[in-house]
Amino acid sequence: MTAIDTGPVPLRATPLGRIRKDYFSSPLSTAVSLLCFGLLLWIGWVLLDWGVLRATFSAEARQAECRAAGGACWSVIANRWRLILFGLYPYEEQWRSALACIAVIATMVLSCIPFLWTGKRIASVWALGFATFYLLMKGGLLGLPLVREEQWGGLALTLFIFTATAIIGMPLAIAFALLRNSTLPWIARTTGAVIDAVRSLPLISILFTCAIVLPFVLPDFVLQEKLYRVIAGSALFFAAYQAEIIRGGMQGVAKGQDEAAMSLGIPYRHRVARILLPQAFRNALPATINQFVITFMETSLVVVVGFFELLSSANAAFGTSEWTFAFVEVYVFVAFLYFIFVFGLSRYGAFLERRMATGQR
Amino acid sequence: MTSILKTAVLAGGFVLSAVSAQAASETLKTVQERGALNCPGHTGSYLGFAEVDDKGNWKGLDVDLCRAVATAIFGDPSALKIIPLSWAQRWPSLQSGDVDIIIKASGGTLSRDTELGLQFSNSYYLGTTKVMAHKELGLTSLADADGGTICIPAGASQERQVASYAERLGITLETVAIEKTEELEDAYFSGRCDLYAQWGPVLAIARSVSENPDEHVLLDDVLAVEPEVMIVRQGDDEWLDIANWTLSVLLFAEQEGVTSENVDEMKANPPSNEVAKMLGATPGMGTPLGLPDDWAYNVIKKVGNYSEIFERSLGQDSPYKMPRELTALWNQGGVLFPFVID
Numbered sequence: 008m009t010a011i012d013t014g015p016v017p018l019r020a021t022p023l024g025r026i027r028k029d030y031f032s033s034p035l036s037t038a039v040s041l042l043c044f045g046l047l048l049w050i051g052w053v054l055l056d057w058g059v060l061r062a063t064f065s066a067e068a069r070q071a072e073c074r075a076a077g078g079a080c081w082s083v084i085a086n087r088w089r090l091i092l093f094g095l096y097p098y099e100e101q102w103r104s105a106l107a108c109i110a111v112i113a114t115m116v117l118s119c120i121p122f123l124w125t126g127k128r129i130a131s132v133w134a135l136g137f138a139t140f141y142l143l144m145k146g147g148l149l150g151l152p153l154v155r156e157e158q159w160g161g162l163a164l165t166l167f168i169f170t171a172t173a174i175i176g177m178p179l180a181i182a183f184a185l186l187r188n189s190t191l192p193w194i195a196r197t198t199g200a201v202i203d204a205v206r207s208l209p210l211i212s213i214l215f216t217c218a219i220v221l222p223f224v225l226p227d228f229v230l231q232e233k234l235y236r237v238i239a240g241s242a243l244f245f246a247a248y249q250a251e252i253i254r255g256g257m258q259g260v261a262k263g264q265d266e267a268a269m270s271l272g273i274p275y276r277h278r279v280a281r282i283l284l285p286q287a288f289r290n291a292l293p294a295t296i297n298q299f300v301i302t303f304m305e306t307s308l309v310v311v312v313g314f315f316e317l318l319s320s321a322n323a324a325f326g327t328s329e330w331t332f333a334f335v336e337v338y339v340f341v342a343f344l345y346f347i348f349v350f351g352l353s354r355y356g357a358f359l360e361r362r363m364a365t366g367q368r
Numbered sequence: 369m370t371s372i373l374k375t376a377v378l379a380g381g382f383v384l385s386a387v388s389a390q391a392a393s394e395t396l397k398t399v400q401e402r403g404a405l406n407c408p409g410h411t412g413s414y415l416g417f418a419e420v421d422d423k424g425n426w427k428g429l430d431v432d433l434c435r436a437v438a439t440a441i442f443g444d445p446s447a448l449k450i451i452p453l454s455w456a457q458r459w460p461s462l463q464s465g466d467v468d469i470i471i472k473a474s475g476g477t478l479s480r481d482t483e484l485g486l487q488f489s490n491s492y493y494l495g496t497t498k499v500m501a502h503k504e505l506g507l508t509s510l511a512d513a514d515g516g517t518i519c520i521p522a523g524a525s526q527e528r529q530v531a532s533y534a535e536r537l538g539i540t541l542e543t544v545a546i547e548k549t550e551e552l553e554d555a556y557f558s559g560r561c562d563l564y565a566q567w568g569p570v571l572a573i574a575r576s577v578s579e580n581p582d583e584h585v586l587l588d589d590v591l592a593v594e595p596e597v598m599i600v601r602q603g604d605d606e607w608l609d610i611a612n613w614t615l616s617v618l619l620f621a622e623q624e625g626v627t628s629e630n631v632d633e634m635k636a637n638p639p640s641n642e643v644a645k646m647l648g649a650t651p652g653m654g655t656p657l658g659l660p661d662d663w664a665y666n667v668i669k670k671v672g673n674y675s676e677i678f679e680r681s682l683g684q685d686s687p688y689k690m691p692r693e694l695t696a697l698w699n700q701g702g703v704l705f706p707f708v709i710d
Contacts, residue, residue, distance in 0.1 A: 070577075070579075074579060086422060087422065089422070089424075090420060090422065090424060093424075094424070095420070095424045095452070096424065097424070098423040098424055157449075157451060215456075215457075218457075219457060219460040219461060219464065219466075220460065222464040222465070222466070223460075223463070223464055233466075310411045310412075310454060311411075311454050311456060311457065312454065312457060313411055313451065313452045313453045313454055313457050313461070314411070314452070315411065315452050319411040319412045319452070320412075321412075322411070322412025322413060323410075323412045323413040323419070323420040324420075325413075326412055326413020326414070326415060326419055326420070327413060327415070327419045327420070327421070328415065328419075328573070328576070328577050328686070328687035328688060329687070331415065331573075331574075331577045332577065332578075332579070334550045
């Protein structure tokens, strides 16, 4: 951000002078500043004291040692981290689950590199990353023992549900958005009705229906694994919201552009892929990132249909006689994991916005 | 949210019980073809009944009963697939065939029996609603607690049980209802409530893992009793028989002193005709149930009798040290009993 100069240029303020001007310009401002700083310092101190200074880190420590130390008991993480990260995945095979998580995170990082930002490149990076993830998790090939989806758990499952939802949901959302903008009224209206219907249902009931009610109505060969039904439901939900976000972005693109392109005889697919969508995505970027963040958080809802994702494996981690007292530490650890991903996601969003904004100047 | 789920479950149960009833008589065959029994676990952990150890293995009373049924069928406790289920998911998952049996600290109730189209085994556990109090208050029974503050799980049956029990005693209690168990227990242990009403095992476990178990007492009052049962789909009587007889064998073995350690000796020199028949030393135990004759021997040998299961999950060999109380055998002051092996 650059400041706009309106008056005579002030003398360059020293850091100390700026602090005085910003926070201590009047008695009231001084009092409020001191109070807030004091409060922040106090909170910071309490957290530091609890989380680090008086905390217990040793894996051998149990309740008694932790209580004696008086701070956080990170021993629970030292003992149960594999359960939190990998859930009920077979213990000897958990290295695969770890590699799979790394593969997906690497894919996410790779997709931040502008060099890969063409449709084909980004699609192949994701196809490769996702295939690696799936192969490692499921096995049954290359001498890896088969691990069925119902044994997946923890962070790996959360990542799988999130990425699969995004990968299926995004193209579906684009299709919904385009169909809703169709010039044929019955297509536009039907799509609109579908989107509105999905949006008017709570996600939890969609998941419950997909996981538990569908087996009553559909024959077995349609059903497949419960996990995929749940992902399908969650992708549909994601698509309904994301479609509206994209449509909002499309409305920001001047109609004249499309008409101009039409008059030049540019075919529909190019008008959509090269003119409409890139601008629509740029317009819709903040809302899209928001939607991704929400989707990541909402993966924890699959707990109601019996999946052992991050939050339920955390629950299992402190759900044993030795560790029931340490639930705060486990929740803090899980919150930290969520934070890393969501914070990364929003920084990535901010980076994209800055980059795309350069094209607009 | 819970009520939406409950409605969905009820509706699902209504419509679909008819559909699954025809398929259900095949449960044993389905299980044998699959090669494993599908039994419910928990999304997370339910202390003492279904917990996960450091390596991701399930343990607990409910899980061991699942192991016993799996062993009865396959002679192998590992022929078991534990499927994590949330509470709301229990009945639809049973109806749709995701699991073959529900052993998940669930009581037998009228609506489950009739409206949901389910069927119960005999009770394997008597769950009582009890009250814990801070010892320094010097209470011996709830009648002395007039005017006290009581923590209860929000939206659970304990709310109603506490209200009606207090009314019967003619005392008033100020209730603090909290939904999440960790928060609820924190409220009690931090002294916000004088009393804490909860399903007995949860209460006893909360006390045993607390900082100073000796500072808390369980009052003698029993506010309500809920018999926990194994639950199957209605209409497959033979399948229910297997569940019932597995439980009966566990109890009969305890009553006759047959344990996983002395079972071989007992089989070689059976003290009675009944024990001989149970362990398959004389024929006739398996065929009527569609199982091998030594199924009960396998169960005792590989899983243990009821007492062994209880003690390692909840009792003296566990960290919780819970007494058997009502869940003891009839000859030890409890209400459990085996059926007669003739």
